[in-house]
Amino acid sequence: MEIFSHALGALSPLNLGLALLGVASGIIIGALPGLSATMAVAVLVPVTFGMAPESALIMLGAIYTGAIYGGSYSAILVNTPGTPSAIATTFDGFPMAKRGDGDLAVTLSTLASVVGGLVGVLALLTLAPLLAQVALSFGPVEYFWLAIFGLTLISALSEGSTLKGFMGAGFGLLLSTIGVAVVGGDIRYTFGSQVLLGGIEIVSALIGLYCIPVLIDLVATPESHLKVDEEQRGIRLREGLKHAWIGKLNLLRSASIGTGVAILPGAGGSIASLVSYSEARRAAKDSSSFGKGNPQGVLATEAANNATVGGGFIPTLVLGIPGTPPDAVILGALLVQGFRTGPELFTTNANITYTFVAGLFIATCLLLPLGLLIGRYAFKSIISVPKALLVPTIAFMTVIGTYAIRNSVSDVIIMLTLGVMGWLLNRYGFKPSPIVLGLILGPIAEQGFVQGFLMGRASGSYAVMFFGGPISLTIIALSILSVFYPLIKARRARRRNPNGAGDPHQEVL
Amino acid sequence: MRLSISIGLATGLGLSLASALTTVALADDFPSKNVQYVIPFGPGGESDISARLQQKYFEEITGEQLIVQYMPGGGGAVGWSQLSDMPADGHTIMGSNLPHIILKPMGQDVGFKTEELNNFFYFHYSPDAILVRNDSPHETLDDLIQAAEEAPGAVTFSGSGTYSANDVANTRFQQLADVTTTYIPFKGTGAAVTALLGGQVQAEWGYTTVAANHQDKVRMLAVASEERHPMFPDVPTFQELGYDMVGGAYRGMAVPEGTPEDVQQQLSDIFQQINQNPQFREEMQDLGFVLMDVPLEEVDAFMAERMDVYEASARELGLIE
Numbered sequence: 001m002e003i004f005s006h007a008l009g010a011l012s013p014l015n016l017g018l019a020l021l022g023v024a025s026g027i028i029i030g031a032l033p034g035l036s037a038t039m040a041v042a043v044l045v046p047v048t049f050g051m052a053p054e055s056a057l058i059m060l061g062a063i064y065t066g067a068i069y070g071g072s073y074s075a076i077l078v079n080t081p082g083t084p085s086a087i088a089t090t091f092d093g094f095p096m097a098k099r100g101d102g103d104l105a106v107t108l109s110t111l112a113s114v115v116g117g118l119v120g121v122l123a124l125l126t127l128a129p130l131l132a133q134v135a136l137s138f139g140p141v142e143y144f145w146l147a148i149f150g151l152t153l154i155s156a157l158s159e160g161s162t163l164k165g166f167m168g169a170g171f172g173l174l175l176s177t178i179g180v181a182v183v184g185g186d187i188r189y190t191f192g193s194q195v196l197l198g199g200i201e202i203v204s205a206l207i208g209l210y211c212i213p214v215l216i217d218l219v220a221t222p223e224s225h226l227k228v229d230e231e232q233r234g235i236r237l238r239e240g241l242k243h244a245w246i247g248k249l250n251l252l253r254s255a256s257i258g259t260g261v262a263i264l265p266g267a268g269g270s271i272a273s274l275v276s277y278s279e280a281r282r283a284a285k286d287s288s289s290f291g292k293g294n295p296q297g298v299l300a301t302e303a304a305n306n307a308t309v310g311g312g313f314i315p316t317l318v319l320g321i322p323g324t325p326p327d328a329v330i331l332g333a334l335l336v337q338g339f340r341t342g343p344e345l346f347t348t349n350a351n352i353t354y355t356f357v358a359g360l361f362i363a364t365c366l367l368l369p370l371g372l373l374i375g376r377y378a379f380k381s382i383i384s385v386p387k388a389l390l391v392p393t394i395a396f397m398t399v400i401g402t403y404a405i406r407n408s409v410s411d412v413i414i415m416l417t418l419g420v421m422g423w424l425l426n427r428y429g430f431k432p433s434p435i436v437l438g439l440i441l442g443p444i445a446e447q448g449f450v451q452g453f454l455m456g457r458a459s460g461s462y463a464v465m466f467f468g469g470p471i472s473l474t475i476i477a478l479s480i481l482s483v484f485y486p487l488i489k490a491r492r493a494r495r496r497n498p499n500g501a502g503d504p505h506q507e508v509l
Numbered sequence: 510m511r512l513s514i515s516i517g518l519a520t521g522l523g524l525s526l527a528s529a530l531t532t533v534a535l536a537d538d539f540p541s542k543n544v545q546y547v548i549p550f551g552p553g554g555e556s557d558i559s560a561r562l563q564q565k566y567f568e569e570i571t572g573e574q575l576i577v578q579y580m581p582g583g584g585g586a587v588g589w590s591q592l593s594d595m596p597a598d599g600h601t602i603m604g605s606n607l608p609h610i611i612l613k614p615m616g617q618d619v620g621f622k623t624e625e626l627n628n629f630f631y632f633h634y635s636p637d638a639i640l641v642r643n644d645s646p647h648e649t650l651d652d653l654i655q656a657a658e659e660a661p662g663a664v665t666f667s668g669s670g671t672y673s674a675n676d677v678a679n680t681r682f683q684q685l686a687d688v689t690t691t692y693i694p695f696k697g698t699g700a701a702v703t704a705l706l707g708g709q710v711q712a713e714w715g716y717t718t719v720a721a722n723h724q725d726k727v728r729m730l731a732v733a734s735e736e737r738h739p740m741f742p743d744v745p746t747f748q749e750l751g752y753d754m755v756g757g758a759y760r761g762m763a764v765p766e767g768t769p770e771d772v773q774q775q776l777s778d779i780f781q782q783i784n785q786n787p788q789f790r791e792e793m794q795d796l797g798f799v800l801m802d803v804p805l806e807e808v809d810a811f812m813a814e815r816m817d818v819y820e821a822s823a824r825e826l827g828l829i830e
Binding site: 135 | 552562576579582586664694695700724
C-alpha cells in the first residue's frame with residue numbers, strides 16, 4: 001500500500017515536529033477572534049517555500065486543522081465564534097461554560113474534532129474522485145435552494161420565537177446586500193461612505209454581534225464571567241469519553257454531514273455545523289435541553305466543522321476548485337510548488353497527495369493531546385484572570401482581530417456598531433445567530449437566484465430551471481419539512497400529552 | 510514632511526547611482542526593510558498566485574521579504590480606495606489590475622479614481638479565452654457562433670464578475686461576431702469554471718490560466734493573445750479567426766501617490782529583473798500567464814492605450830454615455 005510508505009515518510013522526526021508546531025500555533029491563532037484559519041495559512045505560505053515540499057504540506061495541513069479546532073475555545077469560553085464554523089458551538093458550549101462545565105465542553109470539542117477530522121480525511125483518501133462529482137452537480141439554482149434551506153433551519157432552532165428568528169434573519173439578509181454587488185456591480189446602501197463599500201465582513205460581524213454584548217454584560221453585572229467550582233477536576237476526559245460514547249451516532253452523523261457539505265465549494269463550515277446541530281437536536285429525545293448546555297450539541301458542531309477540513313480538500317485537489325478560503329491559499333501554494341490538480345493526483349503526483357493526506361491525518365491525531373493540554377490552559381486562564389483584566393484584554397483582542405481581517409479600520413467601526421446593535425436587540429429577544437446566518441446566506445441566495453434567473457431566461461423556462469432538477473426538489477422538500485417540523489412536533493406532543501406539559505418557550509438561537 | 514522628502518530624494522539619488530553599478534548595492538539601500546504587497550482580492554486567484562511566484566525571487570534580488578497580504582472586497586475597490594492612505598515610501602505596494610481600475614470608477618464613486626493609482630510596472634496578462642467542456646458539441650469557435658446565431662441569447666457563458674475583463678470580452682465578442690449571448694457573472698474564476706464543469710453553462714469566458722489548470726477537462730476554442738500560447742499550440746487566436754480581439758486581465762503593481770519617483774524606478778527595476786528570471790518565466794508560462802514588460806517609463810502610454818479600448822467597451826456596456 002503506497003499510502004503507508006508515504007505516511008511513514010511523513011513520520012520523520014522533523015516532519016512530526018513541524019506538525020506539532022503547526023497544530024499548536026493553529027490552535028492559538030484559531031482561538032483568537034478575528035485571526036482566522038485563512039490568515040494563519042496565508043502567513044505561513046512564504047515560510048514553506050524554503051522547505052521540502054512534503055514538510056511544507058504537512059505544516060500547512062497542520063496549522064489549518066489546528067485553527068479550525070481552536071475556534072471552539074472562544075466560542076465556548078467567551079461566546080464568540082473564533083471562525084464562522086464555530087457559530088453553532090456557542091449554542092451549547094457557552095451555557096456549559098457559564099454553569100461551570102467549560103472544561104468538559106473543551107474536552108468534548110477536542111474529542112469531537114478528532115473524530116470529525118478523521119472521518120473527513122478518510123473520505124478524502126477513499127472517495128475523493130467520486131465525491132468531487134457531487135460538487136459539480138450543484139449549480140446556481142441548487143445553491144439558491146441550499147441557502148433557503150439554511151434559512152429555514154432558523155425556524156427549527158428557534159421554537160417559540162420563530163418570528164423573531166426570521167426577523168433577525170431578514171435583518172441579516174439586508175445587511176448582506178451592502179456594498180458592491182457581485183452580480184450586476186451596483187453599489188448598494190453605502191450612503192456614500194467608503195467604510196461600507198466592501199460590505200460587512202462576516203468575521204467582524206461575528207465578533208461584534210457575539211462578543212461585544214458579552215463584554216457589555218460583564219461590565220454591567222457584578223457576576224463573574226464563568227461559574228467556577230472549587231475543586232479542580234482536571235480535563236474530565238473520562239466524563240467526556242462517556243458523553244462521546246453515548247453520542248457515537250451523533251458524532252458519525254455530524255461528521256458525515258460536515259464532509260458532505262464541505263464538498264460544495266459555496267457552502268462552508270458554518271452551514272455544515274448548523275445542519276448537523278439541528279439534526280442532532282431533532283434526533284435527540286431530550287431536544288428541549290439543547291441550547292441550554294447539552295454536551296451533544298457541542299459534539300455535533302465540532303465533529304462537523306473539523307470534518308470540513310478533509311471534505312473541503314476533495315474538490316480542491318480533484319477539481320482544482322477550492323472548497324473553503326483556506327483551501328484556496330493552500331491550492332495557491334501547491335500550484336507554486338509545481339503541483340497540478342486532476343487525474344494525475346493519484347498517479348504522477350501521488351507522493352505529494354498521499355503525503356499531504358498523511359499529514360492531515362497526523363495533525364488530526366495530534367489534536368487530541370495538544371488540544372486537551374492547550375484547552376486546559378485556555379480554560380484556566382479565562383477563569384483565573386480577574387474580571388477587571390479580562391474585559392479590557394478581550395476588548396483589545398476584538399479590535400486587533402477585526403482590524404487584522406483586512407487591515408482596515410472600517411471593519412473595526414462596523415464591528416463596534418453591530419456590537420452595540422446586537423446588545424440592544426438581544427435585550428428584546430433577538431439572538432445574533434439568525435442575523436449572522438442571514439448575512440452568510442444572503443449572498444449565496446442572491447447570486448444563485450440571479451444566475452439561475454439569467455440561465456432560465458436563456459433556456460426559455462424559469463420553472464424548469466428552478467423546479468426541474470432532482471437536487472433542487474429534494475432541497476425544497478427538506479426546507480418545507482424544516483419549516484413545519486416544529487409545528488408537527490408540537491401537535492404530536494399535544495396529542496400525546498394533552499395537559500401541555502413542557503416548555504413551549506424554549507429558545508436556542 | 511518636507512525634511513523627509515528631501516532625505517528621501519537624497520537617498521534616492523544615492524540609490525540610483527549605486528544601482529547603476531551593481532545589483533548588490535541596490536539590495537543594500539532600497540528596500541531597507543520588508544515590502545508589504547497588498548492584493549486587493551482574496552487568496553487563490555490569479556493575482557495571488559502570480560504574487561506568490563514573484564515573492565520567491567524578490568527575496569533573492571533584494572534580500573528583503575515581499576509580504577503578501579489580502580484586502581478583499583468590492584471587487585478590489587476596498588483595497589484601491591485605501592491605497593492613498595498608505596505609507597508612500599515604496600515599502601507598501603498594491604496589486605493593480607486592468608480593466609478593473611479603469612472600469613470600476615467609471616460613472617460611479619467607488620472611493621478611488623484611476624489616476625490616483627501610481628502604477629509602476631505591469632508584468633503579465635492572462636489572455637481572454639473561450640472555454641468549453643471536453644465533451645461539448647462545439648468543436649470550433651464557428652460552431653459556437655452558429656449556435657448563437659440560431660438561437661439568440663440561448664448560448665450561456667459563465668465569467669467572473671460584472672464590468673470585469675470577462676464581461677468586457679463578452680461584450681466585444683458579441684459586437685465583432687454579431688451575435689447575442691447570455692453572460693452570467695460569478696464570484697471569481699473558480700465559481701465560473703465550476704459552472705462550466707458542472708454543465709450549468711455551455712461555455713465560459715476565462716483565461717489561458719483556467720485552461721492550464723483544468724487541461725484534462727476543458728478545451729479552448731480561441732484565445733485573445735497576439736500569438737498562440739506556447740502551452741496550447743493548437744488553439745487559434747481570435748485574430749487568426751478574423752476577430753480583432755487582443756486582451757485579457759493585466760496585472761501590475763501600484764504605489765500610493767507621493768512615492769518618490771526614484772523609489773518607483775527602483776521598484777520597477779526590481780520587478781523587471783524578476784520578469785527576466787528564466788525560472789520565473791517558465792513557472793508563469795506553465796500556469797498559462799503571458800509575461801510582458803511595462804516599466805515605469807512606459808506605464809503612462811500603456812494606460813492611455815488601454816483607456817481608449819475600455820472606454821469603448823464601457824460605452825457598449827452602458828456604463829457611460
